Amino acid sequence: MGKKKNRPLPQSLGLPRTGMDAHAHLDAAEFDEDLDEVLVRARESGLAGVATVFLGPDPYLAGVSRFARHKDVVFLMGLHPEDAGTVKFEDIPRMEQLFRKDARLRALGEIGLDYYWDATLKDRQQQLFREQLELARHLELPVAIHSRDAEEDTLAILLDMGFHDYPLQWHCFGQSRDLALELLSHGWHLSIPGTVTYKKNIRLMEAVRAIPLDRMFVETDCPYLAADPYRGKRNEPALVVFTAQKIAEIKDLPVEEVWTACGKNALRFFGVESEGKDRGHCEDMV
Numbered sequence: 001m002g003k004k005k006n007r008p009l010p011q012s013l014g015l016p017r018t019g020m021d022a023h024a025h026l027d028a029a030e031f032d033e034d035l036d037e038v039l040v041r042a043r044e045s046g047l048a049g050v051a052t053v054f055l056g057p058d059p060y061l062a063g064v065s066r067f068a069r070h071k072d073v074v075f076l077m078g079l080h081p082e083d084a085g086t087v088k089f090e091d092i093p094r095m096e097q098l099f100r101k102d103a104r105l106r107a108l109g110e111i112g113l114d115y116y117w118d119a120t121l122k123d124r125q126q127q128l129f130r131e132q133l134e135l136a137r138h139l140e141l142p143v144a145i146h147s148r149d150a151e152e153d154t155l156a157i158l159l160d161m162g163f164h165d166y167p168l169q170w171h172c173f174g175q176s177r178d179l180a181l182e183l184l185s186h187g188w189h190l191s192i193p194g195t196v197t198y199k200k201n202i203r204l205m206e207a208v209r210a211i212p213l214d215r216m217f218v219e220t221d222c223p224y225l226a227a228d229p230y231r232g233k234r235n236e237p238a239l240v241v242f243t244a245q246k247i248a249e250i251k252d253l254p255v256e257e258v259w260t261a262c263g264k265n266a267l268r269f270f271g272v273e274s275e276g277k278d279r280g281h282c283e284d285m286v
């Protein structure tokens with residue numbers, strides 16, 4: 001409180017441009033003023049890609065043009081379970097059309113179940129989740145899962161619908177080692193957020209110790225949940241380097257190794273070109 005923190009800049013880790021923020025909300029109002037600077041800072045800090053989420057067709061149509069120049073940003077689109085009360089199911093066929101039109105839309109997400117705020121909408125959430133899983137399979141696209149206080153039902157639906165061994169990102173993984181092992185057994189990827197850097201989060205640190213690097217992504221979920229030493233500040237893609245740094249510490253590995261491994265997994269998952277033409281070219285710099 002009131003004490004000034006000396007925060008290292010994300011660029012100061014000197015990471016190669018091989019990493020990726022596997023889940024961001026760059027269309028949030030928090031980025032209205034300085035999106036271009038935010039993305040320059042991301043590249044300077046070692047990011048070769050960012051996956052940003054649009055929570056349905058209307059946010060997509062409102063926000064997509066802001067990324068026209070930023071070819072290293074790819075998109076997810078999905079109807080969030082927290083919106084189940086107000087969501088229009090007609091938005092699902094609208095999304096299908098948009099997915100077919102825009103090749104930068106790479107995954108359905110975030111979709112899933114969230115019983116944290118309002119468990120009264122369980123049936124509607126489950127229906128919304130199932131219909132979007134169906135769409136993902138129909139389009140042959142990966143899915144990004146949001147699950148809070150609903151792990152059991154989320155798993156049951158995924159398995160019931162045949163998503164074992166389907167390309168799947170469990171977004172913002174923050175649960176136990178046991179759940180991590182269960183998700184890994186289905187062939188899925190676990191995406192680790194900045195909360196792993198919070199001192200008291202021993203449970204997640206233990207889970208991270210058990211997750212092999214080739215099944216891990218790092219993500220910000222920005223603008224919230226900034227990693228230490230930026231906890232409480234606005235989060236942004238560049239700060240994902242501190243999540244990789246913490247994972248490296250937990251696993252007793254060089255940070256470059258964690259960075260590049262998680263980056264490679266996510267770049268491949270989202271189909272981002274990480275080598276060659278996207279790399280170090282002035283055209284995607286501002």
Ligand SMILES: [Zn+2]
Nearest residue numbers: 023053110221
């Ligand atoms: Zn999110």
